[in-house]
Amino acid sequence: MSHHAADQKLVRDHLNRIDDHSPLTSDQQEQIKQRIRALLVEKNAVLVAHYYTDPMIQELAEETGGCVSDSLEMARFGRDNEATTLIVAGVKFMGETAKILSPEKTVLMPTLEATCSLDIGCPAEEFSAFCDQHPDRTVVVYANTSAAVKARADWVVTSSIALQVVEHLDAQGEKILWAPDKHLGGYVQRETGADVLMWDGACIVHEEFKAQGLLDLKAVYPDSAILVHPESPEPVVALADFVGSTSQIINAAKTLPNEQFIVATDQGIFYKLQQQVPDKDFIIAPTAGSGAACRSCANCPWMAMNALDNLADALEYGNSEVHVDVSMREQAMKPLIRMLQFAAK
Ligand code: SF4
Numbered sequence: 001m002s003h004h005a006a007d008q009k010l011v012r013d014h015l016n017r018i019d020d021h022s023p024l025t026s027d028q029q030e031q032i033k034q035r036i037r038a039l040l041v042e043k044n045a046v047l048v049a050h051y052y053t054d055p056m057i058q059e060l061a062e063e064t065g066g067c068v069s070d071s072l073e074m075a076r077f078g079r080d081n082e083a084t085t086l087i088v089a090g091v092k093f094m095g096e097t098a099k100i101l102s103p104e105k106t107v108l109m110p111t112l113e114a115t116c117s118l119d120i121g122c123p124a125e126e127f128s129a130f131c132d133q134h135p136d137r138t139v140v141v142y143a144n145t146s147a148a149v150k151a152r153a154d155w156v157v158t159s160s161i162a163l164q165v166v167e168h169l170d171a172q173g174e175k176i177l178w179a180p181d182k183h184l185g186g187y188v189q190r191e192t193g194a195d196v197l198m199w200d201g202a203c204i205v206h207e208e209f210k211a212q213g214l215l216d217l218k219a220v221y222p223d224s225a226i227l228v229h230p231e232s233p234e235p236v237v238a239l240a241d242f243v244g245s246t247s248q249i250i251n252a253a254k255t256l257p258n259e260q261f262i263v264a265t266d267q268g269i270f271y272k273l274q275q276q277v278p279d280k281d282f283i284i285a286p287t288a289g290s291g292a293a294c295r296s297c298a299n300c301p302w303m304a305m306n307a308l309d310n311l312a313d314a315l316e317y318g319n320s321e322v323h324v325d326v327s328m329r330e331q332a333m334k335p336l337i338r339m340l341q342f343a344a345k
Pocket of ligand 1: 052091115116117118144203204205206231266300301302303
């Protein structure tokens, strides 16, 4: 069953609704940052940001005792932090996950419009019907899904532990139903040899990386290592020296001996890469074919909707609070807790 054409249209429609933020002057930026610092204290709130958000937001999160991380660590940090309000800079499923794991906390986001092509491409009703057709399979869903889809799953995984979870299930003889990212699912299937039935979804950012462009770039930087996020297509993954989640990519950049790295994931990660590994060079992997006007457009349009001004407004007015229906929350909590307990082992 192919969902791709319909998904593409949904994604295009959604992107057409996204407004551009007009750029702020540096004075305005500083004023808003001051306002955010004060509001975080006043509201007993903590800022939890993803690696793909604007570097200014990442910087602010670090400076104010919040966290900058991948979605697994964001979930853990939000749950364990003592603040009564979490402000989650990322995309919708990250805010929902925070609310599911910390129902007693107020969870805000700079905007509730920031979603993800994987989430859009996996509508709960259709997905549930797909699961019903395959009752013999263990349902494993990627974290990049709605609360309703998680509520239908046996396991939730992030890209940092997808391989280990599927290995574990395969060793127990279980057959897997995987959703929604076919590229990550394909990677997991190739690595583990598990029996995986796949939903047809993709990340619009990672899907654009091109193997030929990567080869051309590698020819220019022959001593570089190629670091690839597994949401990328198979021919791109096949060229990688290292495949892993955002946190694992940062770690690989630290530990591999190379001085230069070609990186195939959202450009937001360069803030942390340059901060953590300041003596090495990072080059963004190409998304454009030959003749295109730009070399790489590896920027998630939804992550980019998180800005200083809407972040400050969310804190001040509480106008973009995340709510998850109680029964759905209780259902979705089970596979999420399973993931966190598995990760803790
Ligand atoms: S980068 Fe891709 S997977 Fe991540 S939020 Fe954006 S669309 Fe979703």
